[in-house]
Amino acid sequence: MAYSSILDWIQFRDMMANPFYPYDTYNLPFDISYKLWEILGGLIAWLVNLIIPGNGLSTWLISDEVSNAFALILFMVVIFLVAFVVTLLSLWMERKVLGRLMDRRGTMIGLKGFLQNVADGLKTFMKENVIPRRVDKMTYMWTVSLVIGTSVLIACMIPLSERWYVVSYGTGLLIIMAIFALAPFFILVSGWAQNNKYSLIGGMRAAELMISYEVPMLIMIATTCLMAGSFSIFDIVNMQGDTVWFFIPQIIGFITFIFCATAEAERVPFDIAEAEAELVEGWQTEYAGMKWGLIMLADYLRGYVSCAMVVIMYLGGWLIPFASDGINGLLPEVVFLTKVWIVFFAMVILRGALARVRTDQIVNIGWKVFMPLSVVNLAVVLLLKFGGVF
Amino acid sequence: MADEIYQAPSVQEISDLLTDKFSGKVEITRTAERRVYAKAEKDSIYEVCRYIHDNLTFEQATSIMGNDMKDHMEVIYHLSNYFTGVMIELTVKLPADDLHIRSVAEIWGGGDWHERETYELFGIIFDGHPKLKRLLTPDTYEFYPFRKSYKLRGQE
Amino acid sequence: MMSRDIIDVKAETSALNTQKMWVIMGPQHPFSHGLWTLKAQLDGEIVVDAEPIIGYLHRGWEKECENRTYPKIIPMADRLCYAASMTYTHLYCMTVEKALGIDIPEKAKYIRIMADEICRIQSHLMWLAAVGTDLGNLTVFLWAMREREFFMDLNVRMCGARMTTNFPRIGGVRNDIDDEFAMFATRCVERFEKALWDIIAMVDDSSIFVSRMKGTGILTRERCANLGITGPAMRGTGVDFDVRRDDPYDNYDQMDFVVPVLKDGDSYSRYRVRIEEMFQSCKIIKQALQKVKAIGRNAPYRLKVPSKVPAGRAFMRMEDPRGESMMYLVSDGSEKPYRLKVRSPIFVNVSAAKPLVQGCRIADVPAVMAMIDMCLGETDR
Numbered sequence: 001m002a003y004s005s006i007l008d009w010i011q012f013r014d015m016m017a018n019p020f021y022p023y024d025t026y027n028l029p030f031d032i033s034y035k036l037w038e039i040l041g042g043l044i045a046w047l048v049n050l051i052i053p054g055n056g057l058s059t060w061l062i063s064d065e066v067s068n069a070f071a072l073i074l075f076m077v078v079i080f081l082v083a084f085v086v087t088l089l090s091l092w093m094e095r096k097v098l099g100r101l102m103d104r105r106g107t108m109i110g111l112k113g114f115l116q117n118v119a120d121g122l123k124t125f126m127k128e129n130v131i132p133r134r135v136d137k138m139t140y141m142w143t144v145s146l147v148i149g150t151s152v153l154i155a156c157m158i159p160l161s162e163r164w165y166v167v168s169y170g171t172g173l174l175i176i177m178a179i180f181a182l183a184p185f186f187i188l189v190s191g192w193a194q195n196n197k198y199s200l201i202g203g204m205r206a207a208e209l210m211i212s213y214e215v216p217m218l219i220m221i222a223t224t225c226l227m228a229g230s231f232s233i234f235d236i237v238n239m240q241g242d243t244v245w246f247f248i249p250q251i252i253g254f255i256t257f258i259f260c261a262t263a264e265a266e267r268v269p270f271d272i273a274e275a276e277a278e279l280v281e282g283w284q285t286e287y288a289g290m291k292w293g294l295i296m297l298a299d300y301l302r303g304y305v306s307c308a309m310v311v312i313m314y315l316g317g318w319l320i321p322f323a324s325d326g327i328n329g330l331l332p333e334v335v336f337l338t339k340v341w342i343v344f345f346a347m348v349i350l351r352g353a354l355a356r357v358r359t360d361q362i363v364n365i366g367w368k369v370f371m372p373l374s375v376v377n378l379a380v381v382l383l384l385k386f387g388g389v390f
Numbered sequence: 391m392a393d394e395i396y397q398a399p400s401v402q403e404i405s406d407l408l409t410d411k412f413s414g415k416v417e418i419t420r421t422a423e424r425r426v427y428a429k430a431e432k433d434s435i436y437e438v439c440r441y442i443h444d445n446l447t448f449e450q451a452t453s454i455m456g457n458d459m460k461d462h463m464e465v466i467y468h469l470s471n472y473f474t475g476v477m478i479e480l481t482v483k484l485p486a487d488d489l490h491i492r493s494v495a496e497i498w499g500g501g502d503w504h505e506r507e508t509y510e511l512f513g514i515i516f517d518g519h520p521k522l523k524r525l526l527t528p529d530t531y532e533f534y535p536f537r538k539s540y541k542l543r544g545q546e
Numbered sequence: 547m548m549s550r551d552i553i554d555v556k557a558e559t560s561a562l563n564t565q566k567m568w569v570i571m572g573p574q575h576p577f578s579h580g581l582w583t584l585k586a587q588l589d590g591e592i593v594v595d596a597e598p599i600i601g602y603l604h605r606g607w608e609k610e611c612e613n614r615t616y617p618k619i620i621p622m623a624d625r626l627c628y629a630a631s632m633t634y635t636h637l638y639c640m641t642v643e644k645a646l647g648i649d650i651p652e653k654a655k656y657i658r659i660m661a662d663e664i665c666r667i668q669s670h671l672m673w674l675a676a677v678g679t680d681l682g683n684l685t686v687f688l689w690a691m692r693e694r695e696f697f698m699d700l701n702v703r704m705c706g707a708r709m710t711t712n713f714p715r716i717g718g719v720r721n722d723i724d725d726e727f728a729m730f731a732t733r734c735v736e737r738f739e740k741a742l743w744d745i746i747a748m749v750d751d752s753s754i755f756v757s758r759m760k761g762t763g764i765l766t767r768e769r770c771a772n773l774g775i776t777g778p779a780m781r782g783t784g785v786d787f788d789v790r791r792d793d794p795y796d797n798y799d800q801m802d803f804v805v806p807v808l809k810d811g812d813s814y815s816r817y818r819v820r821i822e823e824m825f826q827s828c829k830i831i832k833q834a835l836q837k838v839k840a841i842g843r844n845a846p847y848r849l850k851v852p853s854k855v856p857a858g859r860a861f862m863r864m865e866d867p868r869g870e871s872m873m874y875l876v877s878d879g880s881e882k883p884y885r886l887k888v889r890s891p892i893f894v895n896v897s898a899a900k901p902l903v904q905g906c907r908i909a910d911v912p913a914v915m916a917m918i919d920m921c922l923g924e925t926d927r
Contacts, residue, residue, distance in 0.1 A: 449772060468874075470863075470870075474792070502897055526604040
């Protein structure tokens with residue numbers, strides 16, 4: 001048997017030619033993971049072939065089906081890592097910007113304070129995993145897992161560009177919003193399960209918060225979809241490329257949606273479910289150590305998703321006006337994330353400047369301010385639509 | 391009472407009125423600028439305080455304190471007027487074997503905790519107090535720490 | 547028969563079966579600035595009943611004083627309230643001077659007034675910081691603490707210590723102030739008068755802040771006076787009384803200042819009273835500096851006093867940053883006090899917690915109680 005070069009095993013085949021390729025269009029993260037598997041799998045196959053020449057395992061490892069399956073696993077890791085790093089960067093930005101707003105320096109450890117996040121994450125993982133004795137254990141664990149799980153899910157489902165997506169649904173926006181709105185239910189149940197009065201009140205408040213902002217928010221999403229004529233995220237963004245960014249015709253909706261998105265992410269001034277002044281830590285009171293760390297991560301993932309929704313719906317997604325758009329443009333993923341961080345920056349400024357609202361006030365704001373504004377916004381869009389502008 | 395209400399009585403007015411109204415029960419010991427020092431009988435303290443509050447407009451009981459004089463106890467009231475800044479100091483003697491006095495917590499709501507504190511530290515019992523329980527010290531205490539019979543370490 | 551059944555069913559369904567629950571806030575609750583507990587009974591989110599519990603910090607301060615000589619009590623008086631330590635020391639020294647029947651030098655009086663007002667600003671700034679966190683905003687907290695730092699530095703220039711200053715003495719003050727201090731104090735106060743507007747702009751221009759404070763913790767003037775609430779909380783409720791003006795001690799009668807009084811009786815008016823008091827304190831500091839300068843550099847600032855106080859009784863009251871504080875001294879002629887009673891403003895103010903928070907939402911409880919500016923060192927003594 002002749003010696004086989006490693007290049008015989010790593011061939012960098014065209015993934016689009018693979019009959020099991022899961023997408024219709026080019027997908028960058030899948031490309032990355034497919035190439036990664038080409039290298040990794042090819043290496044293993046070559047090594048195994050060196051030891052036992054002519055075995056079936058090596059050819060199996062680089063066959064079309066198996067390459068695709070392993071590439072999908074790597075694909076998950078790649079997508080999650082990107083969402084995770086983006087979230088850590090938002091967290092770092094919040095700490096630094098908030099610090100500057102408060103006339104202090106913010107975190108200072110390593111890489112201008114970025115490594116502080118890593119240290120905090122490691123610290124929460126090393127904490128003791130305390131579970132109070134009289135909690136309803138199944139609900140207690142499941143609800144928090146579901147809160148974190150749904151948050152990670154939607155954070156991963158946000159497309160960064162036309163080539164960076166997980167699933168290109170025709171109803172992408174709706175599905176993201178549906179999963180986004182699930183967390184308050186789990187928070188409500190979790191507040192009850194913890195056998196703690198503060199948590200109970202916190203859970204109730206999460207539900208109260210949800211009924212106050214969810215309806216106007218959905219009306220505004222419907223408005224945007226009406227304007228674009230589609231529920232698909234790609235269609236909405238491309239429509240904004242063809243006409244104008246939607247925040248110009250929908251300026252009312254844009255401003256209202258930013259506040260709704262802040263409420264959705266449960267950030268100041270709408271963080272009544274975890275109001276630390278009166279409710280200790282709200283519904284998170286009894287979660288210790290790693291669980292709390294993951295809840296914090298989920299919070300920031302939700303913040304990232306909220307900002308991403310604003311960018312997709314109103315700020316033209318990954319497009320830049322008057323620049324070549326599409327896949328070959330100016331790194332559309334970076335453009336998208338930059339816009340997300342700009343919106344997040346606005347949220348940080350809000351947090352630095354405002355106090356927490358009261359529960360009755362948030363219901364008032366939701367139904368007496370946001371609701372009429374969203375309806376007015378809808379009316380404006382309907383007029384534009386009938387007038388033939390869009 | 392159908393008596394005249396003085397919103398901002400002067401020191402002279404206060405001492406005259408108190409002496410007239412409660413002759414034999416209240417004794418003005420001395421007066422100074424914006425201060426009236428008086429002694430009152432234990433049994434009439436509620437009526438005196440009621441009169442001072444209602445008719446002389448002393449809206450606040452700044453302090454109610456106990457004092458252990460070894461052979462007897464004292465309860466000292468400091469009452470203040472918000473219109474003139476005049477303060478009345480009322481001293482009431484309590485014999486050591488009968489530490490009961492009428493509570494004034496229903497006249498001045500602010501006197502409530504002062505009386506509780508005096509009760510727990512001196513063992514003076516305020517009759518008619520809404521909730522005479524220990525406030526600063528634990529409920530399990532069985533002694534009155536501010537009495538002179540309760541010695542600190544280092545006190546002979 | 548039939549109709550009665552229907553009525554019964556209606557009665558059952560219309561009465562929503564809700565249970566009230568007790569929530570125990572404290573002593574390790576983030577809202578309680580210090581060790582105290584507020585038991586609140588909640589009907590949904592609304593507080594229907596409340597009971598404050600104190601005593602976690604009771605040290606027997608008054609009894610302890612009976613075991614010490616008069617000068618030794620001065621540093622202890624600092625520890626009554628760390629946020630405004632000089633006011634209690636000042637009060638103690640005044641009470642002993644009254645019992646001794648001596649009149650202290652003019653210069654010492656003005657220096658004490660200045661120290662008092664610096665402490666008042668410090669204490670109010672700390673209160674402002676607490677209000678910020680209680681309403682859920684950290685920026686106000688840090689800005690107020692930043693401003694406070696300048697007055698801490700002023701304390702250091704004046705007497706060498708930041709918090710527990712141990713500065714006033716029976717018969718005067720520990721040391722004279724120098725020209726450098728006067729320069730520094732003027733600059734600091736003038737700077738602060740401008741910098742405070744930043745925080746005011748932050749809070750008063752924000753409708754969320756204002757709507758959180760307006761209409762909560764309402765008391766009428768009569769109720770407030772009867773409950774014995776004193777200090778800015780009382781003046782925000784419409785009682786026009788300030789010990790500094792109406793029963794002046796030291797040389798406050800020669801100072802020109804305005805006592806802010808607002809009649810709304812809610813948290814917001816109490817907030818505004820405190821803010822205005824800070825400006826007035828700045829005014830007083832500037833006047834006192836000029837008076838001290840006019841008296842001259844070599845004037846005496848401290849008297850020699852006997853170590854034994856003649857038998858007798860004396861009391862003084864003063865306007866603490868938090869309210870009206872009073873000390874009552876019984877002396878038996880020895881070098882130790884026979885009894886020293888401290889009337890702490892917060893002790894009485896916190897007893898009014900129930901009428902203050904009743905009917906509020908639980909979210910308002912921190913904001914309403916913050917307006918009282920809790921300090922447990924002086925409450926429990």
